Amino acid sequence: MTGSSTQSSNRADAVIECRNLWKIFGARANEAMQAVQDHGLSKNEIRDDYQCVVGVQDATFTVGEGEVFCIMGLSGSGKSTLIRHINRLIDPTFGEVLIEGQDINRLGAVDLRALRSTKIGMVFQNMALMPHRTVRDNVAFALEVRGVDRDDRYRTADEAIRTVDLDGWEESYPDELSGGMQQRVGLARAIAADPHILLMDEPFSALDPLIRRQLQDQFLHLSAEMHKTTLFITHDLDEAIRIGDRIAIMKDGALVQIGTPEEIVTEPSDDYVADFVAGISKLQLVTAQKVMQPLASFEQQNGPLDMASCLTANLDDNLDALVDLSIETDHPILVKHDGQAVGVVTKRKLLRGIQGKMED
Amino acid sequence: MAQNEPFNVLRPFDSIDFGIADWADGIKTWATENRDVVQPVKWFVNDLIVGVEAIMHAIPPVFMLGIIFLLAWQSAGARVAAFVSICLILLGLSDPNAWGLAMTTLAVVATSVVVCIIFGLPLGLLAGKSDRFEFAIRPVLDTMQTIPAFVYLVPVVMLIGIGNVSGVIVTVVFALPPIIRLTSLGIRQVNASVVEAARAFGSSPRQILFKVELPLATPSIMAGLNQTIMMALSVVVIASLIAVKGLGNEVLRAMGRLDAGKAIVGGFGIVVLAIVLDRITQGLGRSGRERGHRHWWEGGPVGVVIRLINKKTPKSTSNLPQ
Numbered sequence: 001m002t003g004s005s006t007q008s009s010n011r012a013d014a015v016i017e018c019r020n021l022w023k024i025f026g027a028r029a030n031e032a033m034q035a036v037q038d039h040g041l042s043k044n045e046i047r048d049d050y051q052c053v054v055g056v057q058d059a060t061f062t063v064g065e066g067e068v069f070c071i072m073g074l075s076g077s078g079k080s081t082l083i084r085h086i087n088r089l090i091d092p093t094f095g096e097v098l099i100e101g102q103d104i105n106r107l108g109a110v111d112l113r114a115l116r117s118t119k120i121g122m123v124f125q126n127m128a129l130m131p132h133r134t135v136r137d138n139v140a141f142a143l144e145v146r147g148v149d150r151d152d153r154y155r156t157a158d159e160a161i162r163t164v165d166l167d168g169w170e171e172s173y174p175d176e177l178s179g180g181m182q183q184r185v186g187l188a189r190a191i192a193a194d195p196h197i198l199l200m201d202e203p204f205s206a207l208d209p210l211i212r213r214q215l216q217d218q219f220l221h222l223s224a225e226m227h228k229t230t231l232f233i234t235h236d237l238d239e240a241i242r243i244g245d246r247i248a249i250m251k252d253g254a255l256v257q258i259g260t261p262e263e264i265v266t267e268p269s270d271d272y273v274a275d276f277v278a279g280i281s282k283l284q285l286v287t288a289q290k291v292m293q294p295l296a297s298f299e300q301q302n303g304p305l306d307m308a309s310c311l312t313a314n315l316d317d318n319l320d321a322l323v324d325l326s327i328e329t330d331h332p333i334l335v336k337h338d339g340q341a342v343g344v345v346t347k348r349k350l351l352r353g354i355q356g357k358m359e360d
Numbered sequence: 361m362a363q364n365e366p367f368n369v370l371r372p373f374d375s376i377d378f379g380i381a382d383w384a385d386g387i388k389t390w391a392t393e394n395r396d397v398v399q400p401v402k403w404f405v406n407d408l409i410v411g412v413e414a415i416m417h418a419i420p421p422v423f424m425l426g427i428i429f430l431l432a433w434q435s436a437g438a439r440v441a442a443f444v445s446i447c448l449i450l451l452g453l454s455d456p457n458a459w460g461l462a463m464t465t466l467a468v469v470a471t472s473v474v475v476c477i478i479f480g481l482p483l484g485l486l487a488g489k490s491d492r493f494e495f496a497i498r499p500v501l502d503t504m505q506t507i508p509a510f511v512y513l514v515p516v517v518m519l520i521g522i523g524n525v526s527g528v529i530v531t532v533v534f535a536l537p538p539i540i541r542l543t544s545l546g547i548r549q550v551n552a553s554v555v556e557a558a559r560a561f562g563s564s565p566r567q568i569l570f571k572v573e574l575p576l577a578t579p580s581i582m583a584g585l586n587q588t589i590m591m592a593l594s595v596v597v598i599a600s601l602i603a604v605k606g607l608g609n610e611v612l613r614a615m616g617r618l619d620a621g622k623a624i625v626g627g628f629g630i631v632v633l634a635i636v637l638d639r640i641t642q643g644l645g646r647s648g649r650e651r652g653h654r655h656w657w658e659g660g661p662v663g664v665v666i667r668l669i670n671k672k673t674p675k676s677t678s679n680l681p682q
């Protein structure tokens with residue numbers, strides 16, 4: 001991992017695990033990889049010396065059971081390349097990908113196909129539906145290639161179609177549907193085979209904002225219900241924060257920082273991440289704990305606090321809740337933990353917190 | 361003559377003679393010597409053509425018209441079917457012999473086209489999948505399409521003899537390239553992300569080919585078939601030089617006798633056949649969206665029959681009129 005990272009140690013329940021994954025594109029990729037290992041070449045040196053392009057650079061991360069893990073990066077940062085390693089649509093130049101502890105780069109063609117059709121569902125940015133098949137036949141595709149008989153796979157497909165609220169459209173063709181509906185078909189196709197893992201490659205990026213938000217909500221709802229381990233690619237930090245349990249920021253093929261949305265927003269590891277999160281609203285993400293002043297130091301500065309007249313909040317209340325309280329009173333807000341007063345949030349601290357200037 | 365010229369640096373080609381033409385003429389000798397080997401194959405193919413021809417002649421023109429009408433209706437709609445039928449009626453009226461000659465030509469063209477499909481589809485698939493094969497086969501296809509038929513007419517006749525089989529071979533050489541080219545193009549044009557999605561859901565290469573690539577390449581392949589048929593029709597006059605009967609032969613004979621009228625009748629017949637086959641095959645090449653997303657059995661005469669049957673069945677349960 002390059003730079004500092006706040007990733008917790010490898011989780012015991014890891015469903016997806018990437019270890020030191022590298023992808024170098026070009027005729028001399030293996031030579032370039034050797035040179036990287038021997039001399040630690042930089043991306044630009046690899047390009048100049050070997051005419052190779054680095055797609056993914058030493059990516060290491062784990063995704064736990066039921067977790068939604070977002071990879072956020074701008075276009076060209078390698079995120080779509082990275083996600084294609086998880087079901088081996090792309091073979092890595094170096095490193096390992098483990099699915100439930102199994103190294104998929106050691107699988108034979110038949111086992112790999114079985115893994116893809118039973119354990120991993122994928123949703124694509126451009127939907128990639130089959131134009132010559134009805135919605136039902138599209139959704140049933142993974143079951144069909146697995147050899148499930150027609151009645152069974154249609155029953156399962158219809159269920160998945162109902163899950164994404166498209167009942168009544170089973171007999172339609174993809175080009176008769178709107179973009180948002182097409183992507184719901186894409187989602188139904190991914191979940192129809194009931195895989196453990198969902199790979200979402202910028203699924204909502206091509207949709208207009210309102211539809212995107214609807215689909216995000218629908219996805220969050222489904223995700224909470226189905227509890228599938230999800231790797232979610234996006235170029236939209238707001239989306240990553242809304243959807244992800246944890247977020248990895250990707251830049252030039254490398255994962256720059258991995259952490260919870262709050263960690264990313266409040267403790268950006270470098271200027272690149274800091275720039276990204278600058279425009280993000282902190283109201284829902286930052287908690288009282290981050291902006292409060294410890295009670296002792298407050299009383300040292302300002303004398304004893306009249307606790308009875310203060311409104312109280314909990315440690316994990318977010319700024320939005322603190323604003324609601326602050327409107328009602330001129331006094332600072334008292335923060336309690338297990339019934340014990342532990343800190344104070346003044347108006348100044350609260351407003352600075354909303355601005356994202358925690359240190360002030 | 362060339363040997364006598366002294367070598368001149370500015371005109372080097374005048375004095376150099378590798379004797380390629382003489383060497384190539386050896387093909388003729390080789391062909392005559394190997395005649396016996398190919399005769400059994402020749403008789404098999406010839407019987408096939410004669411059989412097809414006999415069937416087409418045995419069907420009375422009115423039935424044949426009906427069959428073609430239904431076929432055109434099914435593939436391209438009622439309007440095209442009506443147009444095609446009118447064209448064929450005009451062909452029949454143009455000369456008492458015209459219908460029979462047209463059927464003979466149709467038999468030879470149909471056989472040639474079937475041979476083209478048998479060879480062209482797999483070769484086209486291969487070319488679509490492999491850049492190397494495409495690179496290798498392209499000059500061959502260029503040659504087949506541009507080399508004058510007269511060049512290979514002689515060796516083919518030496519090897520096989522005059523008649524229908526040689527006619528089919530000459531036709532296939534000329535008509536094969538489009539279906540190969542357009543099959544390859546169709547496979548190459550299949551949306552890569554759809555193929556990727558199929559892979560991501562665990563399809564084998566075979567499943568990708570039959571469930572994704574071939575269906576999506578169908579309009580292009582049909583366009584190739586259409587062009588192959590057009591090409592096959594355009595060589596019927598040349599094929600008649602080696603004793604293939606039919607409309608082409610009519611044109612050839614009229615030319616020999618300077619009989620412009622007969623030539624026009626023969627030529628008109630070829631054009632009508634071309635139009636009929638073109639319209640029917642173009643109908644096959646329409647994409648699902650162009651057909652309004654109906655299955656082929658939901659439209660045309662088959663659709664009418666199915667609707668009639670469906671209407672009859674529920675009659676027992678409901679007493680509604682209609």
